[in-house]
Amino acid sequence: GLEKVATTDVALLNNASRPLCVDGPTGDGGCFDAVRNNPLNGWKPGFVVWALVSSDVTAAIAFAMRHTLCVSVLGTGHDFLNRHSCPTGGVLIRTTLMKEVTFLPNTTAHGAFRFGPGLTFSEAHKAAANVNRVVASGWASTVGILGWSIGGGHGPFGPKYGLGVDNIISLEVATSRYGAGRGAVVVANSTYNWDLFQALRGGGGSTWGVVVSITVRAHPIPTGGFTVAKTAFVGSFCDEVYNPETKLYGRGGLGLLTGQAFDWMLGLNSNFGGLSYWWAQRTDKPGFCGANWTVWIQYAYLGPPNSSELTASFDLLTTQGDIKAALPAYYKGYANWFEYVDGDCEPIYPWPWLAGAPPQRPIGGLPSALVDREMFEARNQRPAAA
Numbered sequence: 001g002l003e004k005v006a007t008t009d010v011a012l013l014n015n016a017s018r019p020l021c022v023d024g025p026t027g028d029g030g031c032f033d034a035v036r037n038n039p040l041n042g043w044k045p046g047f048v049v050w051a052l053v054s055s056d057v058t059a060a061i062a063f064a065m066r067h068t069l070c071v072s073v074l075g076t077g078h079d080f081l082n083r084h085s086c087p088t089g090g091v092l093i094r095t096t097l098m099k100e101v102t103f104l105p106n107t108t109a110h111g112a113f114r115f116g117p118g119l120t121f122s123e124a125h126k127a128a129a130n131v132n133r134v135v136a137s138g139w140a141s142t143v144g145i146l147g148w149s150i151g152g153g154h155g156p157f158g159p160k161y162g163l164g165v166d167n168i169i170s171l172e173v174a175t176s177r178y179g180a181g182r183g184a185v186v187v188a189n190s191t192y193n194w195d196l197f198q199a200l201r202g203g204g205g206s207t208w209g210v211v212v213s214i215t216v217r218a219h220p221i222p223t224g225g226f227t228v229a230k231t232a233f234v235g236s237f238c239d240e241v242y243n244p245e246t247k248l249y250g251r252g253g254l255g256l257l258t259g260q261a262f263d264w265m266l267g268l269n270s271n272f273g274g275l276s277y278w279w280a281q282r283t284d285k286p287g288f289c290g291a292n293w294t295v296w297i298q299y300a301y302l303g304p305p306n307s308s309e310l311t312a313s314f315d316l317l318t319t320q321g322d323i324k325a326a327l328p329a330y331y332k333g334y335a336n337w338f339e340y341v342d343g344d345c346e347p348i349y350p351w352p353w354l355a356g357a358p359p360q361r362p363i364g365g366l367p368s369a370l371v372d373r374e375m376f377e378a379r380n381q382r383p384a385a386a
């Protein structure tokens, strides 16, 4: 029912004094551009609201309620399940530009951060490093701290600092609960609106309201900083454990490695947090029996690269088991986690304007983009779409 939306109401929401970017029947179309994971084919919001402050969010919710429109919300758009989309015609609230960073030194023993819902891991780690802290996060630089936290939140510091949900202290949520046509911001924490707090911690995004701020625990940087440690194992798809002629492990070797690697992982203490990728590829190379396999293991360690706990542990995995690593363990130290995220994690491509499909690139994560806040604050100086 977009045609039912009164033009005057759109104009009200699109008021130039409030830097909202709204595309409706009177919009210019540019705001429909959105970088998302796996958008459901053909789903397209009727209105896209680039909120800058929480009152923009409540205005958008109230607008949607007045016109009985579906509301969806996204920060980075990294959702894998299309939960950030409505069928054609809804209101999409983008919190991408809500970038508050406030350090609250007295909230816990090591302080806390109140973050805007548009903050990425990279930005959160930069803020934390500035005051010698670290926050719980996943690995990549471009994922949103909010969507990750409320959806569960696995990451390299999980064993030591807890999951994303464990680190949430408080949320401010724009809801529609105070009656038709009136959005309102409520606090959800262990004291206020505890049911909403519980639901949001793990219930995931896009369900209970639009979060306009999240307060998370800060943690101290470990003595000696952080290390990222990596290694890899490779082999063929031939049946044997090992072929001395080709010097390749086979499928039997992969079976042994499964036990070896998982036993090793289960023996690690909470200074270690990591992940492993197991994949196979077809190959016609002689000696591979049609395919090769690779096991790539990467861990963050809370301590310096020369820690004997770290090197002894990776030595055990790479050289002392039945299956030896193809690559010796590689260690790189970082004074804080932002150094890793900024320097050695997935690349981020700053785009002057969201230009549809991301450029082809040789490496990196899933599509991510940086959006220039000033373009929305200076509405009339926005560059033409690329």
Ligand SMILES: Cc1cc2nc3c(=O)[nH]c(=O)nc-3n(C[C@H](O)[C@H](O)[C@H](O)COP(=O)(O)OP(=O)(O)OC[C@H]3O[C@@H](n4cnc5c(N)ncnc54)[C@H](O)[C@@H]3O)c2cc1C
Pocket: 037, 072, 073, 074, 075, 076, 077, 078, 079, 080, 083, 084, 085, 095, 117, 137, 138, 139, 140, 142, 143, 144, 145, 146, 147, 148, 151, 152, 153, 154, 155, 204, 205, 206, 207, 209, 210, 211, 212, 365, 366
């Ligand atoms: C490259 C990449 C790496 C990843 N690495 C990890 C990892 O290491 N560990 C891990 O656990 N997960 C990881 N994930 C998964 C990631 O945690 C989820 O996809 C998460 O939902 C992304 O959150 P987001 O805020 O970035 O995405 P968004 O798409 O912006 O939001 C995710 C969900 O939250 C909702 N939402 C967004 N903003 C709000 C808001 N203000 N209020 C209410 N709801 C909102 C959206 O509607 C959507 O349902 C990764 C994903 C990607 C793409």
